[in-house]
Amino acid sequence: DVKVTQSSRYLVKRTGEKVFLECVQDMDHENMFWYRQDPGLGLRLIYFSYDVKMKEKGDIPEGYSVSREKKERFSLILESASTNQTSMYLCASSQTRYEQYFGPGTRLTVT
Amino acid sequence: SQQGEEDPQALSIQEGENATMNCSYKTSINNLQWYRQNSGRGLVHLILIRSNEREKHSGRLRVTLDTSKKSSSLLITASRAADTASYFCATADTGGFKTIFGAGTRLFVKA
Numbered sequence: 001d002v003k004v005t006q007s008s009r010y011l012v013k014r015t016g017e018k019v020f021l022e023c024v025q026d027m028d029h030e031n032m033f034w035y036r037q038d039p040g041l042g043l044r045l046i047y048f049s050y051d052v053k054m055k056e057k058g059d060i061p062e063g064y065s066v067s068r069e070k071k072e073r074f075s076l077i078l079e080s081a082s083t084n085q086t087s088m089y090l091c092a093s094s095q096t097r098y099e100q101y102f103g104p105g106t107r108l109t110v111t
Numbered sequence: 112s113q114q115g116e117e118d119p120q121a122l123s124i125q126e127g128e129n130a131t132m133n134c135s136y137k138t139s140i141n142n143l144q145w146y147r148q149n150s151g152r153g154l155v156h157l158i159l160i161r162s163n164e165r166e167k168h169s170g171r172l173r174v175t176l177d178t179s180k181k182s183s184s185l186l187i188t189a190s191r192a193a194d195t196a197s198y199f200c201a202t203a204d205t206g207g208f209k210t211i212f213g214a215g216t217r218l219f220v221k222a
Contacts (some may be wrong), residue, residue, distance in 0.1 A: 017195055042214035084186050098142060102153030
């Protein structure tokens with residue numbers, strides 16, 4: 001079974017802090033994605049990566065950056081956390097453009 | 112930009128009844144996928160239908176796709192309490208790797 005793990009299930013940070021969300025997949029997938037999920041808005045793509053050290057902006061990249069130094073790990077960075085970044089963050093991986101495998105999510109609260 | 116839009120936003124039925132959820136999208140697609148999300152968890156891929164397919168079955172799931180109307184439906188037959196979850200449609204465009212998710216339908220199956 002494909003396993004996608006995220007470093008934390010729940011996280012509370014203060015405004016202005018730098019926040020790192022880590023995602024690791026164990027199936028040697030080429031593609032990895034970061035989404036945020038907010039009520040009524042579904043999943044919105046923040047960034048994705050189709051290869052090591054490659055990244056592409058999604059629909060809402062402002063205030064975020066990513067890092068992919070190794071194939072299995074994709075990190076989402078909030079440079080200076082703000083309250084409007086309080087959300088559920090979901091990481092996913094895929095080998096093709098089809099089925100994505102999701103992690104359990106990190107619920108981030110910024111106070 | 113949001114591609115898929117599910118209808119209804121919420122659905123409550125009795126165990127044993129069928130549940131139908133609809134999805135509309137805006138642009139040309141390579142395929143359409145349905146995912147399930149149990150409360151507070153990551154998404155799980157249910158079924159994929161390609162743009163040249165009209166209907167697909169998987170167990171108690173039946174998906175239809177009408178590319179002329181840019182719409183899809185997901186039918187869950189003989190629903191169970193364990194089917195209680197949010198269901199999302201997602202479309203992959205004919206180009207790259209981006210998959211766009213709708214806002215989801217919340218299904219509640221009463222025992």
